[in-house]
Amino acid sequence: MLKRTLTASIITVLALGAATACSGNSGSSVSSGSGSGSTPTVKLMVGGIDKQIYLPYQLAQNLGFYKKYGVKVQLSTEQNGGVGAEEAMASGQVDMAGAWYNHTIEFQAKGKAVEDIVQLSGAPGEREMCAKKSGVKSAADFKGKTLGVTDLGSGTDTLTQFMAAKKGIKSGQFHRLAVGAGSTAVAALQNGKADCVMTTQPTVTAIEKKGVGTSAVDLATTDGAKAALGGAFPGASVLARTDWVNSHKDSVQKVVDALVATMHWINSHSAADIAGKLPSSFVQNQLVTKADYITALNEDKGQFLPDGIMPAGGPKTALATEQLVGNVTSSVDLGKTFTNEFALNANKKEGFTTTTTPAGADG
Numbered sequence: 001m002l003k004r005t006l007t008a009s010i011i012t013v014l015a016l017g018a019a020t021a022c023s024g025n026s027g028s029s030v031s032s033g034s035g036s037g038s039t040p041t042v043k044l045m046v047g048g049i050d051k052q053i054y055l056p057y058q059l060a061q062n063l064g065f066y067k068k069y070g071v072k073v074q075l076s077t078e079q080n081g082g083v084g085a086e087e088a089m090a091s092g093q094v095d096m097a098g099a100w101y102n103h104t105i106e107f108q109a110k111g112k113a114v115e116d117i118v119q120l121s122g123a124p125g126e127r128e129m130c131a132k133k134s135g136v137k138s139a140a141d142f143k144g145k146t147l148g149v150t151d152l153g154s155g156t157d158t159l160t161q162f163m164a165a166k167k168g169i170k171s172g173q174f175h176r177l178a179v180g181a182g183s184t185a186v187a188a189l190q191n192g193k194a195d196c197v198m199t200t201q202p203t204v205t206a207i208e209k210k211g212v213g214t215s216a217v218d219l220a221t222t223d224g225a226k227a228a229l230g231g232a233f234p235g236a237s238v239l240a241r242t243d244w245v246n247s248h249k250d251s252v253q254k255v256v257d258a259l260v261a262t263m264h265w266i267n268s269h270s271a272a273d274i275a276g277k278l279p280s281s282f283v284q285n286q287l288v289t290k291a292d293y294i295t296a297l298n299e300d301k302g303q304f305l306p307d308g309i310m311p312a313g314g315p316k317t318a319l320a321t322e323q324l325v326g327n328v329t330s331s332v333d334l335g336k337t338f339t340n341e342f343a344l345n346a347n348k349k350e351g352f353t354t355t356t357t358p359a360g361a362d363g
Helices: 008-013 052-062 085-091 102-109 155-166 183-190 203-210 224-231 244-249 249-267 271-276 290-304 314-324 341-351
Strands: 041-046 072-077 098-100 115-120 126-130 146-149 175-178 194-200 216-220 237-242
Touching: 008 041, 041 194, 041 249, 052 072, 052 237, 052 249, 052 290, 085 098, 085 102, 085 115, 085 146, 085 175, 085 237, 098 102, 098 290, 102 155, 102 314, 115 244, 115 249, 126 203, 146 155, 146 183, 146 314, 155 175, 155 194, 155 224, 175 290, 183 203, 194 203, 203 216, 216 224, 216 271, 224 271, 224 290, 224 314, 237 244, 237 249, 249 341, 271 290
Parallel strands: 041 072, 041 098, 146 175, 146 194
Antiparallel strands: 098 237, 115 237, 126 194, 126 216
């Protein structure tokens, strides 16, 4: 999972109620369905809630969509050095995780049943930012370089190894360095500790503004992901344990209803409109101005899927990355790693037009 240190301002936002920290056993906090007559509460931890790639979770809260669709969502965010969102979900600390789809494949390989209930993006939302003196123009130039990832074992680590492997470069032929995100990723390039770092907006814009690096590989848009990885790569999603999903279908549907409505809202509004609905600390901080944030979102807005549906071919691309880097060596039933049932129901309920071709049971 992608990790970063929270700024004090973000912690303040969470403490004030825009997102509520998780604690205790999640099972006692969630109504199992509408029969109780009460509003169900769901705990959702995000892998860096202020990252642009993960903006839909907080945006849904600020737009009032969780409330509109009858669910109380307690948002929290993973912290640098702490438990990852997907691990917190798998262990029952929270009910859902805002994380990358590929974790469901990794969990299945470990004998754990976790599924993706709504897909928010068709790309990782990342860019390989490289110092000019590095000489790196594409993954073909990775040999002998030090490549920054958010954390060893994270999604950026897997993608870095995958891009190298596709060019015939083995993991032992370059060095991977955990650099986090935000200011620590910028410093790694600026101080020469890394030749390149894989990171997201708004860190990408900060690197460009400081003149310490440029984009060598685009994984921030669906088209860019297809070119670099061979197909759409399902990034931001909502993951939950399959047993929890089966016993809380009403709650799951309400969360998906809210997020599908959010994705259509994103698709029909400008980057400036979106930034205006997010906490000020997300869009303006020590790294970027609000204008920078809006420019970056305009550039990378194409990562977001308009209807919450897992795209055809996406699961296969994710599985290929896991297999090529050796994270998964056993057989995987892709049909058990995701479901489009809730997203299709949500779109039908509101009469939304869907444009994403749904993945079949084989991915």
